[in-house]
Amino acid sequence: MSPPAIIAPSILSADFAELGKACSDTIAQGADWLHVDIMDGHFVPNMTFGAPVVTKIRSHVDRPTGAYGKGTFDCHMMISEPKRWVRDFQKAGCDLYCFHYEAAVDSTAADSPAGTSSAKTSPKELIRFIHENGMQAGIAVKPKTSVDVLWDILDNPEEVERPDMVLVMTVEPGFGGQSFMASELPKVTELRKRYPELPIEVDGGLSEKTIDQAADAGANVIVAGSAVFGAADPGDVIKKLREAVDGRRGKL
């Protein structure tokens, strides 16, 4: 059976002037995780914030008691040098460090302090490094990246080098409020067929209007920014997203 729904509102759509309160309110309204979008202005054409802000908002939400637990900080690293920031984000309170496949394999990444450069770091090595630093590891793919690049990584016999979650982007990363790309769902279908128990996250354009398609494909970790933070009743939206996913468990 596919894993249960995990609803992870993206705080990119929250009021940044009240970010700590937005985080605690959203968890109180029924969210499981908080999806924390980290953008460097290089890997994506937008910037958000770094580890110091994560440290501050972390104190507004109780830490999860186990893997995938309530209060998980799911940090989506839209950055060119994912290895460089692993230790900083672990110290800041990140629980799940989700890097982009495209950034890990891009050997044109800028120079970094010794031992921290992402250049020539394979996804497998990076996953191992994230695990060694006490976090769960996620791997994300942009819309133009084929899901075929993931089979070798997911089938790795070395458990410490296998990701705990795959994130399939359903928009081009960089901004909230974009239209959902249903064209990305065959990736989710294929992942769910091969890995019945793998947490599969979808991110971008998820709402009450698009959740049924994503849930039918087999996604169980649902990121929603504008749909949650723009709602009159965020708790009701979170509940409906959860019902759509959990209603399909056992039928996929």
Ligand SMILES: O=C(CO)[C@@H](O)[C@H](O)COP(=O)(O)O
């Ligand atoms: O990673 C991103 C954007 O790059 C997302 O997390 C968005 O923040 C989701 O926002 P909505 O599409 O749900 O408004």
